Amino acid sequence: MTAVTDNLDLFVSGYLGSLSVILAATVASLVLGTVIAAFRVSPVPPLRAFGTFWVTTLRNTPLSVVLFFCAFGLPEIGINRSFWFFGVTGLVLYTSAFVCEAVRAGINSVSPGQAEAARAIGLTFTQSLGQIVLPQALRTVVPPLGSVIIAMFKNSAVVGAFGVGGDLFSAGTRTNSALGYETLPTFLGVLIGYLCITLPAAGLLALIEKRVAIAR
Amino acid sequence: MTSVLYDAQGPRARRATLIGTVIGALVVLAVLTVVVLRLADRGQFDAELWAPLLSPGDEAFASVWRLLGNGLIYTLQAAAISIALSLLLGTLIAVARLQLGRTARIPLVAVVELLRGAPVVILIYLCVRALPDIGLDFRSWYGGRELWGLVIGLTLYNMVVFGEIVRAGVASLPRGQREAALATGLTQWQTMRLVLLPQAFRVMLPAIISQLVVVLKDTSLVAFVGNYPELLSRGQDIQRNLDNPIQTFTIIALLFIAINFTLGKFAEAIQRRQARGGRSSATTVQQETAVTGA
Numbered sequence: 001m002t003a004v005t006d007n008l009d010l011f012v013s014g015y016l017g018s019l020s021v022i023l024a025a026t027v028a029s030l031v032l033g034t035v036i037a038a039f040r041v042s043p044v045p046p047l048r049a050f051g052t053f054w055v056t057t058l059r060n061t062p063l064s065v066v067l068f069f070c071a072f073g074l075p076e077i078g079i080n081r082s083f084w085f086f087g088v089t090g091l092v093l094y095t096s097a098f099v100c101e102a103v104r105a106g107i108n109s110v111s112p113g114q115a116e117a118a119r120a121i122g123l124t125f126t127q128s129l130g131q132i133v134l135p136q137a138l139r140t141v142v143p144p145l146g147s148v149i150i151a152m153f154k155n156s157a158v159v160g161a162f163g164v165g166g167d168l169f170s171a172g173t174r175t176n177s178a179l180g181y182e183t184l185p186t187f188l189g190v191l192i193g194y195l196c197i198t199l200p201a202a203g204l205l206a207l208i209e210k211r212v213a214i215a216r
Numbered sequence: 217m218t219s220v221l222y223d224a225q226g227p228r229a230r231r232a233t234l235i236g237t238v239i240g241a242l243v244v245l246a247v248l249t250v251v252v253l254r255l256a257d258r259g260q261f262d263a264e265l266w267a268p269l270l271s272p273g274d275e276a277f278a279s280v281w282r283l284l285g286n287g288l289i290y291t292l293q294a295a296a297i298s299i300a301l302s303l304l305l306g307t308l309i310a311v312a313r314l315q316l317g318r319t320a321r322i323p324l325v326a327v328v329e330l331l332r333g334a335p336v337v338i339l340i341y342l343c344v345r346a347l348p349d350i351g352l353d354f355r356s357w358y359g360g361r362e363l364w365g366l367v368i369g370l371t372l373y374n375m376v377v378f379g380e381i382v383r384a385g386v387a388s389l390p391r392g393q394r395e396a397a398l399a400t401g402l403t404q405w406q407t408m409r410l411v412l413l414p415q416a417f418r419v420m421l422p423a424i425i426s427q428l429v430v431v432l433k434d435t436s437l438v439a440f441v442g443n444y445p446e447l448l449s450r451g452q453d454i455q456r457n458l459d460n461p462i463q464t465f466t467i468i469a470l471l472f473i474a475i476n477f478t479l480g481k482f483a484e485a486i487q488r489r490q491a492r493g494g495r496s497s498a499t500t501v502q503q504e505t506a507v508t509g510a
Contacts, residue, residue, distance in 0.1 A: 043225070043233050046241040060476035061469045062433035064440065064448055069469070072461035077254040157335035161440035169338070184346040191338050198333035 003181035004189035007171070014171030015193050021088055021156045021167055022197065026149060028092040033099025040104050051100065058097035063155055066090045067162045087164035091155060098148040106141030107133065139212045146205035153198050168193045255462075265460040269467050280454055287450030288471060294363060294446060295432045298370035302431070303424070305371065306378025311408055313383055328376045337437045340369030344442040362444035366435065374431055381423045385416030419490070425483035429476045436472075447471065 004011055040051035058066065067090035074086060110133050118128035160169025172190035175181045225233060255261065268276035309328065313321055331339075344365030347353070354364035389412060397407040417424075436448040443449070451468045455461040 042236075043229075044236040044240045046237055046244050050240075050244050056477060057469075057473060060429070060433075060473040060480070062436040062448065062472060064436045065465055065469050065472065068448075068451075068461065068465050072455075072465065076258045076260055076462065077251050154333075154335040158337045158437060158440070161337050161341070161437070182346075182349060184342070184349055187338060187342050187346060191334055191342070194335050194338065195330065195333050198335075199329070202329075202333060 003175055003186040006181075007175050007179065010171045010175065011168070011189060011193060014166065014168040014190075015196070017166035017170075018156055018160065018168045018193070018197065021084075021091070021159055021164065022153055024088050025091045025095060025152060025156065028088070029095035029099050029152060030149075032092060032096040034103055036096055036100040037103035037107070040100060041107055055097045055100055058094055059101070061094075063090065063094045063158050064162070066094045067159065071162075084164045084166075087159040087162055090162075091152065091159050094155070095148065095152045098151070099145065102144040102148050103137075103141055105144065106137040109140045110136045142212050143205070143209050146208065150198055150201050150205065153201060154194065157194055260462055265458075265463050268454075268458055268460070269463055276458065280458075283450045283454055284447065284467070284471070287445060287447035290363075290444065291432070291435050291446040293359075294366050294370070294435045294438075294444070295428070297363075297367045298374060298435075299428055299431050301367065301371045302374035302378050305375035307382050307413065309375060309379035310382035310386065311413075313379070314386060315404065315408070328379065331372055331376045332380075334373065336369065336373045336434050337440065339372050340366055340437055341441045343369035343372070344438070362438065362442040365442060366438045366444055370431060370434055373434075374427065377427055377430075378424065381420050381427065382413070382416055384423075385420035386412050388419055389415055422483040422487040422490075425479055425486070429479050432476060432479075433472065 036051050036054050039047040040055070042048060067087060070086040070090040070093070071083070074081070074089065114132055114136065115128055118132040123132065156167070157169055160167040163170070168190050172187050175189075176183050176186045259265075263271075267274040268280045271277060309324070312324055313328075316324065344362060347365060347368070348355075348361055354361050357364060386408075393411055393415065394407055397411040398404075402410065435446055438444045438446060439448040439452060447468055451464045455464040458464070
């Protein structure tokens, strides 16, 4: 494993670079996905249509194609930013569709009787949403949402392969092609780097799942 | 339509919805208009950029679509082989996990968890670039090193996903199925093969079809890694020659969406049918594996 140990600083900074992509994309895709989910469950037809279009399009397009669209398309509509921005934006757009579906499924999983009972005892819309529906929905949402986020952690490698630079994947390609180390040990190192992100995340998710599990 | 959140609307709510509809429509339209105007401003709707893709009269049309058509075939081919292998190996993994004892299972579970946490694109990268280094050279095989690197990379990841799906399917069957099969004198293996797996596959069919969408999308990752002529790589070739990236990628996205949307609807239809059939025992198992892919 000299490929990794010789270039440890490169790999460590790549690891941190990947973490920064992940952190930015997690926050942004959770926010965007929730907004789109709100569109999809709202009583306003144009917003529902927009949400459905958003989800159908992004869920069925490969992330790689979404990334190309961002890199070539965003400058054309006047958004000229760094490649890092395009990469993260692509990842966020793609992930938001899955976040939206997880959240929506959670809201739909609350049985109508709950909301009806809440209204029957005289709670207002906000009260019934805030105290009855959302607390239950959130618990149902946690496991699928967690899987979506962990999948996004893995997809951050695609953003790296796309070439945002400064992340684990580019640390690998640099060590591999510019510094001439062999592919296998180099990319096993990259793989282990990503596993150091995804495996703890999966363990954490399993813990949280146990805590929020509810018997229905 | 969500019924949980609100009642049938009265006059006031209907008015509010109407106002919301108008405002919402205006906002959506405004955003679309800005995007379209800016694209038009940059000449993205010029005929010369779209004609090679859309107008059969254009001189490049035939060759562009021959490339896209071949690309689609290569995409489907890689996906089909990967899916077949993943299903086969996934079933084996599921059976092994269910049959092995608690301790014998540990190494298998460890490998499964490791593969589940690995980004597919890195597995593909390793398989395409590094397998030849350790003597696994597919140069003489049909499709060569890129096809088999891609297939093995996709299979490594998706076999554990299919394994989980099948395992969840078997676990969802009522215990009586297995007990009855063993009581009639079938062996463990016969019970699995003749009684449990066929029912499990039925139950898990929607999940399996949804995973097909993921495999199909993930084939395009090879565009970052090797030189396999699938759809996205072909799109790259085309847009480099014609200098129309937005147009070419639009067509490619539409092709993917058409196929994947159909598959998704198909999965939903089967799920609904099974739910309606209501064979009380084998309720369709909720997909626990996020079909997120890349």
